[in-house]
Amino acid sequence: MNNPQLATLPDFTPALPEIFILIMACAILLLGVMFKDRDWAYPLTLFTLVAAAAITVLTSVPQVQITFSGQFVDDPMADVLKLMAYFATLTVAVYSRPYLIERGLFKVEFFVLVLFALLGMMVMISANHFLTLYIGLELLSLSLYALVALQRDSAQSTEAAMKYFVLGALASGFLLYGMSLLYGVTGTLELPAMALALQAGVADQPVLIFGLVFLIAGLGFKLGVAPFHMWVPDIYHGAPSAVTLFIGSAPKLAAFAFTIRLLVNGLHPEVANWQGMLAVMAVLSLAIGNLAAIMQTNIKRMLAYSTISHMGFLLLGIMSGTFAGYAAGMFYVIAYVLMSLGSFGLVVYLSRGGAEPGLEAENIDDFRGLNSRNPWLAAMMAILMFSMAGLPPFVGFYAKLAILQSLVGAGYVWLAVVAVMFSLIGAFYYLRVVKVLYFDAPKPNAPVYAAIPDVQALLSVNVLAVMLLGILPQPLFTLCTYAMQMTLQ
Amino acid sequence: MQFTDFVFYFLSAILLLASLRVITARNPVHAALSLVLAFFTAAGLWLLLEAEFLAITLVLVYIGAVMVLFLFVVMMLDINLEELRRGFWSYLPAGLLVGGLMVVEMIMVLGSRDFGLAEPLAHAADYSNTKELGRVLYTEYVYPFELAAVLLLVAMIAAITLTHRKRADTRPINPADQVKVKRADRIRMVNLKPQKPEAPKEDDA
Known part of the structure; x- marks a missing residue:
C-alpha cells in the first residue's frame, strides 16, 4: 500500500439513487423467482421509484460533485433529469398495467428490465467519462432490446427487436470508434480533462474531426435523428404499445444528457466543428419527420415520425452552442417527454378490447369519433396534439418558442425560419387527428371503454401538467436555467 | 528492421488474411476457425504491446470458450448458405464503393501518423x-x-x-425420487378370489 489513495473509499453519497435502484431491481427479481404466485413486482417498482426520487432530492446539493475517480458526476442538471426519469418510468408502469395484464405480459421481467433501463439512463445522465457514458448507453439499449422482444409470439415484435439490436450495435460501433480516435488525439477519456486538452490544442486536427464525425453519427443513431432515423418508425410500430410508450419517453432525457455531456462538457472547445453537423441533422430531421408523418395511417408510426422532428428541434437548441440554447433544450426535452407520455399513454389506454382481448388502437381510424364515445379522453388527446403542434397556451408552444429565441439570439435566424416553416407543415397531421376525434363518425363496432380509475387519474394529471406548464412555464424554465448554470459554470 | 518490427508485420499479415477468410469462406466452420486464427494473432500483437494479461485472456476466453461454443452452434445449426449469399452479387458494387471510399478516407486522414502523441516508453522487465x-x-x-x-x-x-418457456406437456424426471422408490410404490398386491370363468352362453341360433 504505497499509494495513499488506495486506502480511502470513494464518496458514495452522490451515487445513492443508482445504488438503491440496482439493489431494488435485484430484490424484485429475486422475490419474483421465490414467490411466483404473488404480484409484488408492480407495487415494489412504484415504491422504488418514489423512494429513489426522495433519495435524489435529499442528497442533492447545489454544486457539482465528482466521485469514483472522476467517473461519476452529480450536478443539478443530473438531479432534475433523474427526477423526471423517475416520473416518466412511474407513469409508464401505471399506464401499461392494464395493457400488459390483457396480453399476459404482466410479468416480473417487464418491471425488472424497465428498472435496469432506468439505471442505464441514470448512469448516462451522471457520466463524466467516455467509459461510463458507453456502459450506461449499453445498459439502457440492452434492456430496451429485450423489452421490444418481450411479446415473443408476435412476429412483428421479434422483427422490430432484431432491427433495433442490429442497428443499435452498429451505432455503438460508430460511437466507440469515434471515442477511440478522440482518445488517441487527447490521451484521456475523462470529459473535463478532454475539454482541457482540446483547449490547449491538439497536434492532429484532421484525426480529431474524423473521430468527431463518427461520434456524432453514433449519437444521431441513438437520438433517432435523420439521416440515422430509419429504425425509429419500425421499432415504435413493431414493439408492444406499452414498450413504445417507454422507449418514446424516458430515454429521450438520457439522450439529451448524453449529448450535453459529450458535446458540451467534453467537446465544447470544438463547438465550431460540431455545430454544422448538428444543424444539418436537425434540418433533415425536421423535414423528414414532418413530411413523412403526413402520410401515416398508423398512429404509432405517425408519433414516431413526430419524435424524429421533435428530436431535430431539440438538436437546434444544442446546436446554437449558447447557454440559452442548452437551457431551452432541457426545457424542450422535459416538455416533450410529458407530451409523449400522454399521447402514447392514451394509445396504450385505448388498446383494450374488453370482450375482445388483444385489440390494438393503432390506426388513426380507431380514434374516429372518440368524442362521442368518451369526451374526456378525446379532450385529452386533442390537448396533447395541440401541444405537440406547438399551439399556445400549451407547453409545446413555449418549448418551441424558447428554442427559437435561443437560435435568433445566437444569430441563426434562417434556421429559426426553417424550423417555424416545418412546424407549420407538422401542425397539419396533428390537427388531422383532432379532426378525426371530433368530426368523424365512430366505427360501427367501436369498443366502449370502461374507466380504469388510477390510469385515468394519472393521465389527467399528465395532461393537466402539459396545460399548466404552458400557461406558467416560468418555474420550470427557471429550474432548467439554474440547473444548466450550475452544471456548466 | 528490428526483430519486433518483423514480428509485427508477420502477425499483421496473418491477421489480415485470416480476417479476410472469415468473411469469404464458403463453409461456416472454416470461417469460425479462421476467426480463431485471427484472435490468436491479435493476441500475439497484444503481447508485442506489453499487454500480456489481455493477450492471455483473449486466448483463454475468446478462443478457449467463446469460439468453441460458437463452433458448436455453427455445427449444430443447419445454415443454408445459398440463401444467405443470395444478395451478395447485387450488393457487392455498392458495398465495394462505400468500403473503398472509407478506406481511402481513413488512409488520407489517419495515415501512418501517430496522433501527435509521444512514443510510449517500454516498461522494466519486472513490471x-x-x-x-x-x-x-x-x-x-x-x-x-x-x-x-x-x-x-x-x-x-x-x-x-x-x-x-414453461411447457405443460413435459414430464420432468426427478432422479432423487427414482432412487428412493420402494417396491411398494410400484406394485400393489391385490387379493383376488379365485373364480370360475363364466360358462359361454348357449347360442340358440
Missing part, C-alpha cells in the same frame, strides 16, 4: 501488467467495473426471458 490492471480495475475503475457486471446480469435476464 507486472496483471497487478497494475487489477489495481486500477478495483480502485479507479470500480464504478464501470460494477456496471459491466450489471450489464451481464441484464443480458442473462434478457436471454432467460426471451427463451425460457
Whole structure:
C-alpha cells in the first residue's frame, strides 16, 4: 500500500439513487423467482421509484460533485433529469398495467428490465467519462432490446427487436470508434480533462474531426435523428404499445444528457466543428419527420415520425452552442417527454378490447369519433396534439418558442425560419387527428371503454401538467436555467 | 528492421488474411476457425504491446470458450448458405464503393501518423501488467467495473426471458425420487378370489 489513495473509499453519497435502484431491481427479481404466485413486482417498482426520487432530492446539493475517480458526476442538471426519469418510468408502469395484464405480459421481467433501463439512463445522465457514458448507453439499449422482444409470439415484435439490436450495435460501433480516435488525439477519456486538452490544442486536427464525425453519427443513431432515423418508425410500430410508450419517453432525457455531456462538457472547445453537423441533422430531421408523418395511417408510426422532428428541434437548441440554447433544450426535452407520455399513454389506454382481448388502437381510424364515445379522453388527446403542434397556451408552444429565441439570439435566424416553416407543415397531421376525434363518425363496432380509475387519474394529471406548464412555464424554465448554470459554470 | 518490427508485420499479415477468410469462406466452420486464427494473432500483437494479461485472456476466453461454443452452434445449426449469399452479387458494387471510399478516407486522414502523441516508453522487465490492471480495475475503475457486471446480469435476464418457456406437456424426471422408490410404490398386491370363468352362453341360433 504505497499509494495513499488506495486506502480511502470513494464518496458514495452522490451515487445513492443508482445504488438503491440496482439493489431494488435485484430484490424484485429475486422475490419474483421465490414467490411466483404473488404480484409484488408492480407495487415494489412504484415504491422504488418514489423512494429513489426522495433519495435524489435529499442528497442533492447545489454544486457539482465528482466521485469514483472522476467517473461519476452529480450536478443539478443530473438531479432534475433523474427526477423526471423517475416520473416518466412511474407513469409508464401505471399506464401499461392494464395493457400488459390483457396480453399476459404482466410479468416480473417487464418491471425488472424497465428498472435496469432506468439505471442505464441514470448512469448516462451522471457520466463524466467516455467509459461510463458507453456502459450506461449499453445498459439502457440492452434492456430496451429485450423489452421490444418481450411479446415473443408476435412476429412483428421479434422483427422490430432484431432491427433495433442490429442497428443499435452498429451505432455503438460508430460511437466507440469515434471515442477511440478522440482518445488517441487527447490521451484521456475523462470529459473535463478532454475539454482541457482540446483547449490547449491538439497536434492532429484532421484525426480529431474524423473521430468527431463518427461520434456524432453514433449519437444521431441513438437520438433517432435523420439521416440515422430509419429504425425509429419500425421499432415504435413493431414493439408492444406499452414498450413504445417507454422507449418514446424516458430515454429521450438520457439522450439529451448524453449529448450535453459529450458535446458540451467534453467537446465544447470544438463547438465550431460540431455545430454544422448538428444543424444539418436537425434540418433533415425536421423535414423528414414532418413530411413523412403526413402520410401515416398508423398512429404509432405517425408519433414516431413526430419524435424524429421533435428530436431535430431539440438538436437546434444544442446546436446554437449558447447557454440559452442548452437551457431551452432541457426545457424542450422535459416538455416533450410529458407530451409523449400522454399521447402514447392514451394509445396504450385505448388498446383494450374488453370482450375482445388483444385489440390494438393503432390506426388513426380507431380514434374516429372518440368524442362521442368518451369526451374526456378525446379532450385529452386533442390537448396533447395541440401541444405537440406547438399551439399556445400549451407547453409545446413555449418549448418551441424558447428554442427559437435561443437560435435568433445566437444569430441563426434562417434556421429559426426553417424550423417555424416545418412546424407549420407538422401542425397539419396533428390537427388531422383532432379532426378525426371530433368530426368523424365512430366505427360501427367501436369498443366502449370502461374507466380504469388510477390510469385515468394519472393521465389527467399528465395532461393537466402539459396545460399548466404552458400557461406558467416560468418555474420550470427557471429550474432548467439554474440547473444548466450550475452544471456548466 | 528490428526483430519486433518483423514480428509485427508477420502477425499483421496473418491477421489480415485470416480476417479476410472469415468473411469469404464458403463453409461456416472454416470461417469460425479462421476467426480463431485471427484472435490468436491479435493476441500475439497484444503481447508485442506489453499487454500480456489481455493477450492471455483473449486466448483463454475468446478462443478457449467463446469460439468453441460458437463452433458448436455453427455445427449444430443447419445454415443454408445459398440463401444467405443470395444478395451478395447485387450488393457487392455498392458495398465495394462505400468500403473503398472509407478506406481511402481513413488512409488520407489517419495515415501512418501517430496522433501527435509521444512514443510510449517500454516498461522494466519486472513490471507486472496483471497487478497494475487489477489495481486500477478495483480502485479507479470500480464504478464501470460494477456496471459491466450489471450489464451481464441484464443480458442473462434478457436471454432467460426471451427463451425460457414453461411447457405443460413435459414430464420432468426427478432422479432423487427414482432412487428412493420402494417396491411398494410400484406394485400393489391385490387379493383376488379365485373364480370360475363364466360358462359361454348357449347360442340358440
